[in-house]
Amino acid sequence: MSEASPPPNSTSRGWRPSLNLRQGEGGLVLLGMLYHFCLLACNYILRPVRDEIGSAYREGLAEAWTWVFFVMLPAAPLYAFLVSRWPRRVFIPLVNSFFLLCLIGFAWLLEWLPEDSRQPLEWTFYVWHAVFNMFIITGFWGFMVDLFHHEQSKRLFGLLFMGGSLGGIAGPLLAGRLVEPFGRTGLMVVAMVFLVGATCTMLAMDRTALCSRRLHSYEDQKAQGRQAPGGGVWQGLAVVFRSPYLLGICGYLFLHSLHSTFLYFTKANIAREAFVDRAARTEFYANVDLLTNALTLLAQMFLTAKVLKKIGVGWTLVLLPLLSLIGFAALGTWTTLAVLVSFEVLRRATHYGLSKPAREVLFTVVSREQKYKAKAFIDTVVYRGSDVTSARLFEGLQAGFGFAPLALGLQGIAYCAVPLAALWALLAANLGKQQVRRQERLAESGIAKPQS
Template identity: 25%
Template sequence: MSLMDVSNLASAWQIFAELLRWGALALIPVGIIMYFTGHLQRILVFVYGDFTRSERNKFVSYGVLFFVIIGIYWLLRCIKDPTFSAFVDSKHVWKAKIVSLLVVFPLVAGYNYLVDKFPRHRLFYAMSAIYSAIFLVLWFFVRNECYGLPAAKCDRWALLGWIAYVVIESFGSLMVVLFYSFMADTTTPEAGKKGFFVTQTFAQIGAIFGSKVVASQSQVIGVDKLYVVAALVIAFAIPAIVRFIMWYIPKEELAGYQAKGTVESKKKTGFVEGIKFLFSQPYLLGIFVVVSAFEVVVTVFDLQFKVLIQDYAKGDPNVFGAYTGDFGVAVSVLALASLLLGVGKIGRKIGLTISLALMPLMVLAMIFTMQFIPSIGVVFWVMVFAKGVNYALGQPSKEQLYIPTSREAKYKSKAWVDTFGSRFAKASGAGIIGLHYSWLALPFLAISGINIAICVGWFFTAFYLGRKHKHAVDHNEVVC
């Protein structure tokens, strides 16, 4: 990475951040005026669709919960790589992706046990207690002067870097999976076309907030103290909001998709049955492919990006954290702007099938851009665009696929798809980039060829899923 690249990127980001700051300030008085004149309400109906009062209360409440979950996730995500870089090295991140794949099996087994043990809302209480305790313990070790971040690099316990990386990855998988499972289980297909985009808007605001905290505070209070901040919010905020939802939202609004002829199964689907069910259903396997394909390609981009950031930060975890925080803000601002400018309305107009198929086409364009213009500035904005558009369009579209499915699919098999599928994809992407950094030294042109082949398969799978979903909803059926 040349000094010119660093200078250009820093200048572009400063201009971008300044424009955002003034734009946000200008929107406050404009928003107040539009609210009292009724124009704001009409714009929101145009962007998201028309809601009943009960639906609005429900999805705003869900949005507040998702705001907290995603805000904490992005805070942790932005300190994950600086922590790993400080204790291990960013050039070994591809190995950490593979390790997280191995760890996911016992984690999903534990999650499935909790699904059988607790009602759906109490899962939030159980998992909040578990993760808040884990992050408090991590904070205790990471801050230690003998083997933590304050110690010299040679004295730090490398194992802490590996543990922190895997735990944060699992939080991002399981807590987000739990939220989406809960929402899909309590949402009808028609409401889901609007509601998922509302909650995604709250999520992007949360992501901006979490990323901004890291960007502004990592060099002030240090990366280590952010672990205890995350632990306290997880312990108190998430359970409190879930309890409010269960008290405030009418019981009939918590009833989801009910297809004709379906009966709630009393039989528990365990660890092995959950994965058997996944691999016995082509529809669920298709979702597995869609989830995995995006992660494989973006992981290849992401690992290249992290090595460049480490070189830029010169080994300082606080500088690394500030940079990843700024990156998180940029991603989330793009996703939020896309949602507010009507990407949800576009998605409703073009339909779920086209929305799903657009993602591989856009990623293909990014592959060609990365191949022919491989600079740090290009990598930064390609990653911002890829992740921002996925959060704004790809994620809400993918989650709608679970609405016409059984409870076993929503909770058990979805956990496998979104945890094992995501981890498997990231491990595969890590393996692909590892072919370049290992003794094979595979050229990036060959790696781009692999990614293009993945996108082609992803494109055709998206069409299959869209047609299957439409048929099930039109005929009031359950896919699986």
């Protein structure tokens, strides 16, 4: 006699409705969470190594950011070209294998080269990490979009974010604990393990999806009208300059980048003075990432949706500029490690937990064509260009732009950031008002969301 199946409301199935999962989705989502976990754990193990290099060779940091800009300009279209030639299930393992070989090379050369000959290799790793980060994260979300259709993405992507957030905690936790006994080479080996784990999980996810017939091909996406419109950097430039609203978003991102860069360079200076030992400095960077990611996870779980609903997009966008204004004023008054860490952790957690989600809402009131073409321009020229410009501005202020009596210390530069933060807050408030007006016009015209 066969055993009777449990009723639908039994506790054995009680977890599925609570997580908003449907029949057959649990395995895919679990693998997706593990995939995202491994990727971000890998990335955040390597990130303190990268940041410590910037602090150790502080004088060349602005030059390195310039190299990152010029390397990333062709990297973004190269990624788009490769994805257009191969399915992501083929492209991602190949790219991950390439990055794995790079890590093996970096680890071996760090062990083999004498310490006084490592600087060119370390700067190469610094620039390489930017490309690595872009390829693995963009590849992950591209694969998820291919895998899950629009209705599923709204229900399930929050769980995928949670897997990544946990990886963002595990990575710096491991880096901070392992750098002293095993050194940077040991951290690279651990990162390799996570990168291999991410690749294996991605392949298992692909096989599971094919077996359950849930993988959507390019033709299916195109037929359903979900294929993203194409658009290169220069097409995005034209779209942005025709829209005052998109120009405002670019201005917001530029001021965000400027304050982030000023804080990053200040941290590099203070960390180099506070920690002579490079392993201790790497551990410091890992601990800052750990605190930031843990606080970000709490903000995403308990604050993001409530704050956006309570005070709206505009005021949510204003929070980060106001925090930056207060933080830089405090840093100008007390240029200490404790003030720096407190400001850095709160600012980055506010960015990832509140400001970034609110910023994405700004794009919900423009057409899909404007969104994708503008993002191609924003994610390369505006984002990376702002980094380089801000880095050069910081260096110029420190050097007095070639006139020594005008040179500013870290305190003076921090005070210079304060009025710029006030300007940033005003721009954020204005963007929030424009977003509301656009949304109201769409509602009056009976369009739930702009189409193109």
